Amino acid sequence: MKQYPPDWALKFLRWYCRPDLLEEIEGDAYELFSRKAKESERIARLQFVWNVGRFFRLKNIRKRSSQNYNSTISTAMIKNIFKIFLRNFIRQPGHSFLTIFGLSAGFTSAFLILLWLAHEYSFDRFHADNEKIFKVMTHVEADGSYQTYDIASCLIDVSSVPEIEKLVGVSTGNRWPHELCFRPEGKPNECIYLSGVYANENLFSVFNFPIIQGDPNPLKQNASIAISQKMAALLFGSTVPVGKTMMIDGSREVTIASIFENIPANSSLQFDFALSYDILKKQWGTSEEQFGQNFFNMYVKTQSDVSTEQLTKKLNDIRVVTEALKAQKISYQAYPITDWHLKNKFEGGKNTGGRIEYVVLFGIVGILIAIMAIINYVNMATARATLRAKEIGIRKVTGAMRGTIAAQFMSESFFIVLLSTLLSSFTTQLVLPFFSRLVGEPISLTILSGWIPIYVLAFLIVVALLAGIYPSLMMSSYQPVRILKNQLSSSTTGSQGFRKGLLVVQLSISIGIIIFSGVLYYQLNYVTTKNLGFDRHNMIHIEPTYPLLKKFDAFKNELLKNPSIVGLSTSNSNPLSSGGSNTGVSWQGKSPDSRVEFKTIGCIPQFPETIGLKIIEGKSFESKPSDSVRTEALVTEEAMKTMGLKQPIGEEIKIGEATCVIIGIVNDFHTESLHAVRLPVILFRTPIEQTSAIYIKYQPGTTQQSMAAINSVYKSFEPSYTMRYNFQDETFDESYKTEIVASRLVTLFTIIALVIAIIGIISLATFNMLRKTKEIGIRRVFGASVMQALALLFNEFSLIVLLAMFIAAPIAWYAADHWLQGFAYHTAMPWWIFAVTLAGIAGLIAIIVWLQGMRTISANPTKTLRSE
Amino acid sequence: MKGSNIGELEELVLLTVGILYPEAYGVAVMDEIEKQAGRSLNISAVHSVLTRLEEKGMLKSKMSDPTEERGGRRKRIFLLTASGKRALEEANELRTQLFKLIPKMALQFRLC
Numbered sequence: 001m002k003q004y005p006p007d008w009a010l011k012f013l014r015w016y017c018r019p020d021l022l023e024e025i026e027g028d029a030y031e032l033f034s035r036k037a038k039e040s041e042r043i044a045r046l047q048f049v050w051n052v053g054r055f056f057r058l059k060n061i062r063k064r065s066s067q068n069y070n071s072t073i074s075t076a077m078i079k080n081i082f083k084i085f086l087r088n089f090i091r092q093p094g095h096s097f098l099t100i101f102g103l104s105a106g107f108t109s110a111f112l113i114l115l116w117l118a119h120e121y122s123f124d125r126f127h128a129d130n131e132k133i134f135k136v137m138t139h140v141e142a143d144g145s146y147q148t149y150d151i152a153s154c155l156i157d158v159s160s161v162p163e164i165e166k167l168v169g170v171s172t173g174n175r176w177p178h179e180l181c182f183r184p185e186g187k188p189n190e191c192i193y194l195s196g197v198y199a200n201e202n203l204f205s206v207f208n209f210p211i212i213q214g215d216p217n218p219l220k221q222n223a224s225i226a227i228s229q230k231m232a233a234l235l236f237g238s239t240v241p242v243g244k245t246m247m248i249d250g251s252r253e254v255t256i257a258s259i260f261e262n263i264p265a266n267s268s269l270q271f272d273f274a275l276s277y278d279i280l281k282k283q284w285g286t287s288e289e290q291f292g293q294n295f296f297n298m299y300v301k302t303q304s305d306v307s308t309e310q311l312t313k314k315l316n317d318i319r320v321v322t323e324a325l326k327a328q329k330i331s332y333q334a335y336p337i338t339d340w341h342l343k344n345k346f347e348g349g350k351n352t353g354g355r356i357e358y359v360v361l362f363g364i365v366g367i368l369i370a371i372m373a374i375i376n377y378v379n380m381a382t383a384r385a386t387l388r389a390k391e392i393g394i395r396k397v398t399g400a401m402r403g404t405i406a407a408q409f410m411s412e413s414f415f416i417v418l419l420s421t422l423l424s425s426f427t428t429q430l431v432l433p434f435f436s437r438l439v440g441e442p443i444s445l446t447i448l449s450g451w452i453p454i455y456v457l458a459f460l461i462v463v464a465l466l467a468g469i470y471p472s473l474m475m476s477s478y479q480p481v482r483i484l485k486n487q488l489s490s491s492t493t494g495s496q497g498f499r500k501g502l503l504v505v506q507l508s509i510s511i512g513i514i515i516f517s518g519v520l521y522y523q524l525n526y527v528t529t530k531n532l533g534f535d536r537h538n539m540i541h542i543e544p545t546y547p548l549l550k551k552f553d554a555f556k557n558e559l560l561k562n563p564s565i566v567g568l569s570t571s572n573s574n575p576l577s578s579g580g581s582n583t584g585v586s587w588q589g590k591s592p593d594s595r596v597e598f599k600t601i602g603c604i605p606q607f608p609e610t611i612g613l614k615i616i617e618g619k620s621f622e623s624k625p626s627d628s629v630r631t632e633a634l635v636t637e638e639a640m641k642t643m644g645l646k647q648p649i650g651e652e653i654k655i656g657e658a659t660c661v662i663i664g665i666v667n668d669f670h671t672e673s674l675h676a677v678r679l680p681v682i683l684f685r686t687p688i689e690q691t692s693a694i695y696i697k698y699q700p701g702t703t704q705q706s707m708a709a710i711n712s713v714y715k716s717f718e719p720s721y722t723m724r725y726n727f728q729d730e731t732f733d734e735s736y737k738t739e740i741v742a743s744r745l746v747t748l749f750t751i752i753a754l755v756i757a758i759i760g761i762i763s764l765a766t767f768n769m770l771r772k773t774k775e776i777g778i779r780r781v782f783g784a785s786v787m788q789a790l791a792l793l794f795n796e797f798s799l800i801v802l803l804a805m806f807i808a809a810p811i812a813w814y815a816a817d818h819w820l821q822g823f824a825y826h827t828a829m830p831w832w833i834f835a836v837t838l839a840g841i842a843g844l845i846a847i848i849v850w851l852q853g854m855r856t857i858s859a860n861p862t863k864t865l866r867s868e
Numbered sequence: 869m870k871g872s873n874i875g876e877l878e879e880l881v882l883l884t885v886g887i888l889y890p891e892a893y894g895v896a897v898m899d900e901i902e903k904q905a906g907r908s909l910n911i912s913a914v915h916s917v918l919t920r921l922e923e924k925g926m927l928k929s930k931m932s933d934p935t936e937e938r939g940g941r942r943k944r945i946f947l948l949t950a951s952g953k954r955a956l957e958e959a960n961e962l963r964t965q966l967f968k969l970i971p972k973m974a975l976q977f978r979l980c
Contacts, residue, residue, distance in 0.1 A: 024943065028894040
């Protein structure tokens with residue numbers, strides 16, 4: 001019986017062994033094997049494997065690249081490749097421009113998105129030990145569902161949790177007393193409004209807000225203030241203010257204890273000054289006990305590694321959540337501070353995302369645009385191959401190997417990617433200020449620290465490889481004989497299907513992005529033009545000083561002398577600004593467990609009329625002095641339904657402890673952004689001293705005169721204050737800030753996606769033209785009309801467009817629908833956008849084909865046919 | 869000059885090639901060394917010494933006819949070259965010369 005050594009070992013030997021040594025080595029190994037096999041085949045086989053292994057030494061291993069001239073890459077070759085690349089590049093400026101432009105546009109968008117994402121992600125990560133800082137969230141159970149707030153009791157006692165090292169309480173806000181008027185040194189009549197926080201003394205030790213000068217722990221003393229660099233410069237110019245005293249609110253004197261560095265833009269907490277709780281108590285004029293009722297932003301810093309779940313559990317211990325809080329169905333949750341910026345939406349006590357949705361959305365858009373740009377390049381490069389076939393043929397005939405040609409096109413791809421990268425980093429730098437303004441956040445290149453540049457580099461290398469691999473493989477496979485004989489068939493110009501497939505992907509991406517942004521735009525338009533139920537146009541609200549409120553009637557009379565001013569009134573809550581719902585409304589027949597939310601607005605009698613509410617039943621407030629025992633109230637229809645009152649007029653309800661009587665019903669109106677469900681509203685009369693804002697309505701189109709009039713009247717009443725005012729329209733837009741930023745970004749990237757798609761279509765159209773020149777010539781000779789010839793060219797695209805549409809439409813529909821669901825009030829899916837996009841793309845292709853094809857088609861066919 | 873000095877194993881292999889003339893090839897050399905010197909070497913070690921000696925110019929080689937026992941593969945037959953012969957002679961001479969220089973006393977082992 002014949003015995004054989006293990007096959008795989010033999011194969012391995014043949015694979016690695018130098019050919020000139022193979023025979024004797026194999027022979028010796030085999031001889032030993034057959035000798036041993038007579039005793040035992042098993043041992044012989046083992047010995048054979050062992051010998052093969054022992055023969056595996058450097059000397060015996062085959063040299064991969066043969067030693068001398070055969071080396072695939074040499075300096076001379078790279079030089080030559082570069083020279084040819086440059087010549088080709090310059091010879092076809094239009095083509096080169098499109099290539100570079102397409103790639104750079106894609107890269108620039110991807111870079112910008114990357115910067116934006118990095119900025120969003122960097123929020124609150126600059127704190128040392130940021131993973132150990134948690135925000136205390138409050139969940140309130142009401143009617144079986146949860147409301148979540150990012151605040152907790154300011155008296156929260158965490159001493160029973162040993163893992164917690166420090167607790168910071170920060171009272172924030174954007175109105176008095178958090179926004180105060182400061183007067184620059186030596187200019188008593190000027191007023192600069194700055195906003196700040198009231199915090200306990202751990203503010204500067206837990207958070208990384210470095211103090212440049214002065215006391216490192218400024219909030220320890222009650223009558224101290226810490227101010228930002230910016231504020232110091234605004235108020236004191238270049239002098240060093242530490243140690244000086246200043247007045248806050250014109251009444252309370254504090255010492256400037258320290259100056260801290262301006263708060264970075266990527267901090268969720270933003271403030272220009274910090275004061276102690278003690279001053280807040282005095283400002284509010286509340287007692288110690290009342291103060292304890294307040295809920296502030298509370299943060300805890302842990303000292304050991306403790307999981308979020310464990311911390312949450314410990315925060316809900318009875319020693320932390322007191323009986324009184326338990327009675328209000330309050331529970332706490334520890335929430336990582338770094339998550340807060342991106343994931344701040346809560347529903348039913350669970351996080352449901354937030355800005356992260358947009359971050360993910362644009363991350364995807366960025367990737368898609370980069371993919372489009374790469375596809376474009378591949379398409380253009382392969383299409384160009386036809387023009388360079390001869391070059392490749394000659395190179396091959398003169399001895400270039402397949403590897404060399406592949407290396408040539410690979411390096412061209414590297415050159416192009418490098419060039420586009422340089423160009424796009426330059427463009428990115430250039431457009432960054434505009435982009436920052438567009439997204440409304442200061443984005444800088446400094447955000448790119450740590451590993452990001454390396455990732456970018458790796459990404460670019462991958463892009464260059466991806467972009468180069470297909471053209472180089474395809475072109476290097478040409479057979480020189482066929483090329484030089486001018487027998488370029490479809491098999492030598494690359495797979496037509498592959499190129500079409502790429503265009504399908506590219507068009508799908510464009511169509512998807514366009515449809516999605518169309519829907520987004522449509523919804524935003526719906527939101528901003530929807531009738532909210534009251535009038536927000538041509539209205540400003542100003543924040544009055546207390547003395548001005550006292551003199552409101554005089555102020556009003558003075559203003560109304562001006563014909564452009566229609567009316568003015570005051571209330572304690574802006575119907576536009578969200579937040580501040582009230583669960584303390586009770587009525588007859590209300591179930592004791594119910595914690596229905598109302599929006600309650602205290603106002604003076606003229607208010608409903610000024611903001612344009614319609615009385616549906618009953619009557620509005622009367623301007624006569626109100627009945628001091630029972631406050632009059634107006635309710636919306638929705639409030640009426642919520643309370644289940646059949647005959648509401650004359651019913652008594654209680655808002656907190658105050659008794660009100662319903663005197664009328666007004667139309668429903670939105671008090672929150674359209675993301676949220678409309679709340680039932682109760683308007684009640686309140687003394688003018690307890691209101692906080694004056695609303696002034698003016699004639700449409702008289703903004704300038706009205707503002708001038710209001711300003712001068714204000715100056716005459718309050719000479720030492722600058723008027724604080726906002727247009728209601730702008731306040732309204734503010735509540736859709738994220739959406740507006742998103743829509744701007746989407747518009748920008750839609751344009752870029754479209755441009756890249758157009759470049760792609762142009763390149764394919766050009767290529768088709770070249771391929772079909774002869775066919776068209778022959779058809780023309782046989783009497784085809786110009787239209788028929790055009791249709792022939794256009795037909796190439798019809799399937800591509802249809803396919804792209806079938807891929808893109810469902811995905812775009814799904815994404816858009818998902819996004820729309822985020823609004824409690826949204827439009828129906830606008831199907832016409834789908835149709836318009838499809839028609840638009842088809843039209844666009846028709847135009848491009850027409851422009852490209854006209855010249856060839858209208859040329860005399862004999863010319864095109866004779867050209868060979 | 870490179871190759872004028874040879875190591876102990878190289879010398880052994882060189883000698884064996886001489887002994888086996890004209891049938892010196894890998895496996896034969898390995899077997900002969902085991903028989904004569906009692907040293908068991910791996911075939912790959914023998915090969916690397918043989919090729920090294922060939923590079924140094926002390927051996928030359930030619931391919932033999934195919935044989936059945938090697939599955940139809942040829943052997944590489946090694947032969948001494950002039951410089952190989954000289955290297956052996958030099959090594960031999962040096963050894964004898966040095967051996968002669970050892971004082972008689974040093975080689976007389978008596979029971980004390």
